[in-house]
Amino acid sequence: MKHYIRQKKAEETGLYYMSSNNYLEQKKNTHLYFRIGENKYAVNSDNVLEIMKLPALDYPQKLPNNIIGLLKYNNFVINVIDIRFFLNIEVPPYSIHNELLIIKTDEVIFGIVTDKVLGILPFDAAQVDAIPFVDNKMVIESLYKFNQETIFIINIYAIENLLKQHDAGREVDILSLFPQDDESKSIMTKRTLDIASKSSLKLASGELHAKNKYISFNLDNDSYCIELSYVKEVLKDTSITHVPGTPDFIEGIMNLRGDYITVLNLKKFLSLNTNYNKDKNPVIIVKCNELKLALLIDRINELFEFQEDNIGEQSESYFSNEFIYNETLYTVLNVDRITSDKKIIITDM
Incomplete structure (x- = not known):
């Protein structure tokens, strides 16, 4: 059965965010958590289609700087992002060891670059706290306490709406963040070709179903x-x-x-x-x-x-x-x- 998340509209920003009541609805679900820089983040497992090593990406000149490239995935061309651009965190160079999450919402598919996927978390609503800082873009929904660690819960619906706004972001030479040596380029290009050769996901009634x-x-x-x-x-x-x-x-x-x-x-x-x-x-x-x-x-x-x-x-x-x-x-x-x-x-x- 497809999992739906209710959304509220923030009047001042026009962004969508998950109601806190949804955490009660999701407490039986699991979250996939991962490391980006010094911090750990998580997204609902229901929204994760696939995890893969970072492939080579296309980068047309007119892309906004919060998008680090485009990837052909199952007959879709999807945006690939690094959430550090939304959070104004310095972005270090990528390597062949970075991992990519393929995320789906009810409307779009996009990729999130991570340093390393760490595992699967249970979800307990009692461990959720409000964020102690202002996130105008609402990319961080809340904090989650797990084994004495703090994990940032990502609001994928806020990211979905930010992508629609085509925010230019800060000026960064995106191409310089990717490996320049021939061996790394060859490895990442092969990954891209492998992804392109995979069979298409099935669509029904305009919705993407991630089964099995x-x-x-x-x-x-x-x-x-x-x-x-x-x-x-x-x-x-x-x-x-x-x-x-x-x-x-x-x-x-x-x-x-x-x-x-x-x-x-x-x-x-x-x-x-x-x-x-x-x-x-x-x-x-x-x-x-x-x-x-x-x-x-x-x-x-x-x-x-x-x-x-x-x-x-x-x-x-x-x-x-x-x-x-x-x-x-x-x-x-x-x-x-x-x-x-x-x-x-x-x-x-």
């Missing part, structure tokens, strides 16, 4: 993924407490803000190679069948979308199906089957 989103990860050298609808949170590392008398595939339990969650060692559970550094590996928090479970993995990769008609037949095993995306074979984890398996439940503590 997955978050991918590695166990050893093999690639797996989970439907994003099951994912509540991704943590880069966590402290795990061993529980005596449990099966060897139960790594232990973790305390997530007062909520004790069973940590499943996926490699042992799936009878794979079992080399882990349990205090350093990331975990994916999933919820299904009224059970919240932490899955211990080797490495988080990316968030992507894959069309349903390209996915194979469903299975009742721990792996629901397989598909190939960007020349990589992904095995889809059957979260429903795993969380309904009675042998993973710790009943005595």
